[in-house]
Amino acid sequence: MAGRAQTPRLDAAAFRALYGRVGRPATGGRGxxxxxxxxxxxxxxxAAREVRSGRQVSLAAPVETHPGPDNPEPAGHRMTxxxxxxxxxxxxxxxxxxxxMNIHGDADSHLDALCHVIYDGTLHGGAxxxxxxxxxxEALSVALVRDGIVGRGVLLDVPRLRGVPWLEPGEQVSADELARAEAAQGVRVGRGDLLFVRVGHRRRRTELGAWESATARAGLHPGAMEFLAERGVAVLGSDGNNDAxxxxVEGVDFPVHVLAVHAMGVHLLDYLQFEELVPVCEQEGRWSFLCTVAPLRLPRATGSPVNPIAVF
Known part of the structure; x- marks a missing residue:
């Protein structure tokens, strides 16, 4: 089993310094x-050249309409x-x-628009x-992606690297661990890629049952965002919340959201599911694919339910 990554705590000054290293220049532009x-x-x-076998796989979990410890406000569904x-x-x-539905809950797969994170009174780019x-x-809503997101998707499977079925709540993934997952899987994340990081949240939830993931969940360590900044990643998705x-970070409950959305302008995809994707990657012998993401055209919304599709 691979050793677990170190996950040091960051004080406020260290987080501000990290924000400065990964952030894009402020534009304040609504578009x-x-x-x-x-x-x-x-x-x-x-990315279209990734299509060779024509196999298609959903990266979304079914929308849930029943309450649970991680889903106190489930989607409502009634026949009319x-x-x-x-x-x-x-x-x-x-x-x-x-x-x-509550778009930004802790159970359903969704996209976070760039207006979702307000930090120090501003949105991404100083808007x-x-x-x-x-x-x-009125600015940076999900309307920015009304034409969809199409690009090369790359899945990095951290539990596979560690030799475990899933990461336990509270465990965090470092930048070094993302690089080691790349090497182990024979793939490299590049500029403009849609990066998907599996922590095993969905598998743990399926096998052990739901828990109060708002207070205990695996995710990326804030320092891992330096890996994304260095590679020029366009979109980040996880089978958890992305944040652990x-x-x-002292005083910041969702540091990865702040760094990704607010500092870097990276759209986030939260609570996806990769349990159907992993075996297809293994069968195809590769961890990259064409990926399409088509949010709903919701006016002035801060996010959208979403069903990303991987095509091999």
Whole structure:
């Protein structure tokens, strides 16, 4: 089994210094697409060359409609049209239903828009946080990705590296560990890539049951963001929250969210699931693929439910 990465705590000064090292220059622009600017047309064309077998795999978990310790506000689902007992044996009827959900919960797969993280009174790039109004976000909303995100996806499987089924709540992944996972899997993360980091959250939840993951979960150590900054990663996704809990930073509960979204302009994908993706990667003999992410066109929203698709 590989040794576990060291996860030192950071004081406020050390975190500020890290923020400065990984942050993009401030623009304050409402149309700033952040790190998505690294996904140029030529990179999309190159990513399309990842398609060889035509196999497709969802990276999303099923939307949950029942409460649990990590999901006190589950998505609501009710039928509004014809159902058993009301169906006319002749003529036309429609089955219909209604959904509502908390986009940023701790169970359902979702995308965080660049307006999601307010830090020191600003949004990414120095945009004024007052642009987030009671009617919605007027700047840096999910509308920035209305045309979708298409690029090369790369999965780094940290439990596989460590020789365990999953990381335990509270464990954190370092930059060095991401580099070692690359080497072990024979892949390299590059500029404009969609990086997916598996910590095994979904498998643990399936096998042991849900727990209060708001206070205890595996994730990236803030220092791991230097790896993403160095490689020019466009999007970061995980089968957990990306952030570990408890936090490694004094006074900042979600340091990876602050660094990724606010400092770097990296859209986050939280609570994905990779248990169907891993065996396909193993069968295909590679850990990179074409990936498409298509958020809903929600007006002025801070995020969206999402179903990323890997194509091999």
């Amino acid at each position: 700033d697409r952040g790190a998505l600017e690294t996904i140029t047309p030529d990179r999309v064309v190159a 049209g014809a159902v058993a007992g009301t169906i006319d044996p002749s003529g036309l009827q429609f089955a219909r239903d209604h959904f509502d 004024d946080a007052s642009s987030v109004t009671p009617q919605g976000a 809990a408890p936090s490694a």
